[in-house]
Amino acid sequence: MNHILAVRDLRKQFTLHTIDGRTVTSLRGVDVDVRAGEHVALAGPSGAGKSSLLRCIHRSYLPDSGSIQLTTPDGTLELTGLADREMARVRGRELGYVAQFLSAPPRTGPWEVVAAAARRRGLSGDAARDAAADSLRRLALDEALWDVDCSVLSGGERQRVNIAAGTVAPPRLLLLDEPVSALDPDNRERALELIASLSARGVAVLAVFHDLDAICRLASRVLVFADGRIAAEGAPSDVLEVAA
Ligand SMILES: Nc1ncnc2c1ncn2[C@@H]1O[C@H](COP(=O)(O)OP(=O)(O)OP(=O)(O)O)[C@@H](O)[C@H]1O
Ligand SMILES: [Mg+2]
Numbered sequence: 001m002n003h004i005l006a007v008r009d010l011r012k013q014f015t016l017h018t019i020d021g022r023t024v025t026s027l028r029g030v031d032v033d034v035r036a037g038e039h040v041a042l043a044g045p046s047g048a049g050k051s052s053l054l055r056c057i058h059r060s061y062l063p064d065s066g067s068i069q070l071t072t073p074d075g076t077l078e079l080t081g082l083a084d085r086e087m088a089r090v091r092g093r094e095l096g097y098v099a100q101f102l103s104a105p106p107r108t109g110p111w112e113v114v115a116a117a118a119r120r121r122g123l124s125g126d127a128a129r130d131a132a133a134d135s136l137r138r139l140a141l142d143e144a145l146w147d148v149d150c151s152v153l154s155g156g157e158r159q160r161v162n163i164a165a166g167t168v169a170p171p172r173l174l175l176l177d178e179p180v181s182a183l184d185p186d187n188r189e190r191a192l193e194l195i196a197s198l199s200a201r202g203v204a205v206l207a208v209f210h211d212l213d214a215i216c217r218l219a220s221r222v223l224v225f226a227d228g229r230i231a232a233e234g235a236p237s238d239v240l241e242v243a244a
Contacts, residue, residue, distance in 0.1 A: 003071060004173055004204035005057070007032040010066035012052055026052035027063070028228035032206070034173070039195075039205040041215040041236070044225030050208045053225075054175045057206070058097045059087050070094060072172060092120030096171035096203075098179040102158040104150035110136060110161040111146040114168050121169040128169070135164035139190055155182040163191050170198050176207035180214065192217060212240055 012027040026049045034040050042050040055061040057068055059079065068079040072094055082090065091097075096117075104113050114132035123131055136146060139160040145153065150161060159182045166174060176195070180188045196218055199205055209215050215222060216236045224232040224239055232239045 002035050003033050003069075004036050005032065005034040005071075005206065006067070006069040007053070007057070008067040008069075010053065010056060010068065011064045012049075012056055012061060013064055025228050027056065027066075029066070030228070030230060032223065032230075034204040034206055036204055037199050037202045038221070039199045039207065039219045041219035041222045042206065042208045042225060043215065043222050043240070044231070048225035049228040050225050051177050052228075054097070054177050054206065054208065057173075058091060058095060058175060059084075070173065092117075093122065094172040096166035096174040098162050098166035098174070098176045100159070100178050100181060101155075102150060102153075102162040102165075104161070106151070107149055109145075109147040110141060110150060110153070110157075110164070113150060113161055114164045117165040118169040121171060123169050131168050132164065135168045135194075136161070138194055139164055140187060156184065156187060159183060160187060160191070163194065167194060167198060170201055170203045172204065174198060174203050174205045174207075176205065176209075178208055178210055181210065212236075215240065 008031050010027050010030045013023050013025045016022045016024060030053055042053065044050060052061060056063045063080060070077050070079055070090070077090060079087065079090065111132055114135055115128045118128035118131045141157060141160050145157060150158065153161065159179065163179055180191050183191060192214060195205065219236055222234065222236050222239050223230045
């Protein structure tokens with residue numbers, strides 16, 4: 001089926017050691033497939049497990065069990081079986097992850113953050129800097145800010161740097177977690193256009209959006225999460241009443 005991502009029976013539970021060892025289950029057996037060029041949206045109420053799924057794919061969380069397969073030019077990799085070091089390499093080269101907020105190394109400016117992401121995806125020297133400049137320009141980040149410390153940026157500016165880093169030198173699989181939540185309408189529009197253009201270039205996208213308009217415009221399929229499971233799945237127009 002030409003899948004870029006195939007997730008099977010993914011499970012994740014947290015033990016809260018500070019609260020009597022109580023457990024919280026965020027994923028109760030989740031299956032997801034995403035093909036090249038396909039944009040799959042994740043919807044459903046707060047706490048249903050959407051971010052946990054993206055974090056497990058990115059290995060910010062280690063799943064308890066299940067399979068996460070990523071197809072690359074080197075073949076299909078079982079991500080849950082990779083050592084941390086190999087996972088870091090695959091993550092840098094093949095995955096773009098746009099979390100809601102940017103965490104940049106100290107004393108690093110937007111241009112360098114985005115160029116570093118481009119280098120991890122295989123561009124070198126000037127090509128990486130040029131690609132980063134294109135991305136920042138496309139998202140209308142004021143050039144006066146390109147070399148300032150990211151910590152001084154506003155929420156919306158950080159979010160645009162994060163989108164630029166996630167999408168520059170396009171990754172094979174793009175993971176988006178509420179990527180436009182802090183943007184004004186014009187900047188939101190630019191970001192959504194950029195994301196749509198990546199699908200057209202064959203990037204597989206798995207995205208959490210709170211606004212239904214973005215899902216309808218970008219996604220061909222929606223997975224509606226409820227309590228750690230996929231409760232419904234289908235075309236946006238068929239399932240969004242469930243998600244709303
Ligand atoms: N690091 C963690 N430690 C303990 N519990 C966690 C952790 N991360 C997530 N959870 C729990 O797992 C459940 C799913 O959380 P998750 O962040 O995946 O939800 P979500 O669908 O992304 O919600 P939202 O729409 O509010 O972002 C929640 O009950 C949450 O409290
Ligand atoms: Mg979330």
